[in-house]
Amino acid sequence: MPHDHDNHFDDMTAQVRALETILTDKGLVDPAAIDEIVDTYQDKIGPQNGARVVAKAWVDPQYAAWLARDATDAIASLGYMGRQGEHMNVVFNTPTTHNIVVCTLCSCYPWSVLGLPPVWYKSPAYRSRVVRDPRSVMAEFGFTLPKDTKIRVWDSTAEQRYLVVPMRPEGSDDLTEDALAALVNRDSMIGTKAATDVGAAQ
Ligand code: FE
Secondary structure (H helix, E strand, O other): OOOOOOHHHHHHHHHHHHHHHHHHHHOOHHHHHHHHHHHHHEEEEEEHHHHHHHHHHHOOHHHHHHHHHHHHHHHOOOOOOOOOOOOEEEEEEOOOOEEEEEHHHOOOHHHHHOOOOOOOHHHHHHHHHHHOOOHHHHHHHOOOOOOOOOEEEEEEEOOEEEEEEEOOOOOOOOOOOOHHHHHOHHHHHHOOOOOOOOOOOO
């Protein structure tokens, strides 16, 4: 049977609208509250928050030390807290060790600093393969590391969420913290990519 992707999406949208209408009519949900949640995750909570954390860690060694010691508090000090941001751990890439994050069980993810997880993060393929063979998963993201770089895979849980601080890009010494934050792409904070090269940021 032919299956048009756009129609499928429209069906889904229609079903969600119908469900929202029923729940609203029954007084079970407040549409304003739904709009507020959607706005929050579209505009206010997303990888731009994690990028601020990383940029600050790059320029401020004391902040980086705080992140290493108590990531939850250090991140909350910038105003990023709440749902799925409790019990944060921050792991730092170095020239000899690269970190990559997965949730093998389901899709635990640090919402407060990265927003909602990408579809691939939740896929069974990523979740199983990244543990066995992180290098080939990273290669599929176009990211290769020297053979002797150690790779550590961190398995998230409801109790522990991880944020990766990627290596600070070459040639970024003179950049402001704002300009540095623009180099911190989402995937670099999961560990499937490097930070964006200087000059390649949009
Ligand atoms: Fe999970």
